[in-house]
Amino acid sequence: MPQDDDNLTGVFADLEEISEDRDKVSLGHVLETIESRGVGPLYVLTGAVVLLIGSIPGLPAVAGILLVLVSVQMVRSSRGIWLPRPIARLKLPADNLDLVSDRARRAAVRIAPFVRERLTFMIEGVFQRSLIALITAIFGVALVVIGFIPGLPPALSVPLIVLGIGMSGNDGAWILAAVVLLAPVAYILVTRFVL
Template structure:
């Protein structure tokens, strides 16, 4: 599952990565997977969720792509796969690197404050079988992001819930996993309203 890390460290790790010569202005999902994936499922799910929940999620298609990626990655968490994998087509998708950097720099003061609130606690919620249950929840929420994209900013609800759970996994903090239940319920309500 990887070791505990901070939200600021994750943002900075992508902000400072050297880009490929042929794609200097783009940040690809493959690059995110390479940089973040080795740290475990929590950081990877968290980063996809943040991309969808923040202003970058306003770009058409981003919530769906992030939702599919979260669902695929979380399915592997459910089945206990050691290292996350995504198909080549998804790895090739990208967003403007400069846009990511602008958002990242605006968020850094806030992530530093959040980092002070995250610490290892309620271990039973972030270890063993609990992580697989979190994986199931993230699969469902990631799938919800796809139909919700047609409603402006609605996909941010499941993305935010996933981000909180991912933050809990990343910092080994069960409190944040519990905090993710509230927006998860809101996301469920949105989906129920949409299909009825």
């Protein structure tokens, strides 16, 4: 499954390289490294960061803001991903980025046989991309709102990772799985914060 292998294992290998011999890596530098591969790897990376090192104060909120910005740019069909300068200048500890990249790369190798182009009607087209952008915005807002509650950001990161895998491999089955996984998290959010 070459597309997934190129997008996921390749991007995490690149991230491991940029984190070598550094103390910190800016979010802008991370984005420059992965943006040419599309939003799928960005979703996987964002979810993996929240899952593995999301206990860093404020990190889930920054991840949420990033996702909202990406969703707006998806709807506008922007080329590349723009970040406001204050967010682009935020720095991640290089050892944490290396940890996330290493684990994500190894996981990508294991899941590659299960990702292939299928149910592409769920991904291709203006309406579908707008719907994915809406789902991304929901992820982002939820991460900002629940980022301070222990256990909830990692729970939200799993469907985000699954969504990213689907986007990377043009695999609608993974997109569908992400929506199914998001449903219980959405229920918890609505019952806890809205009702």
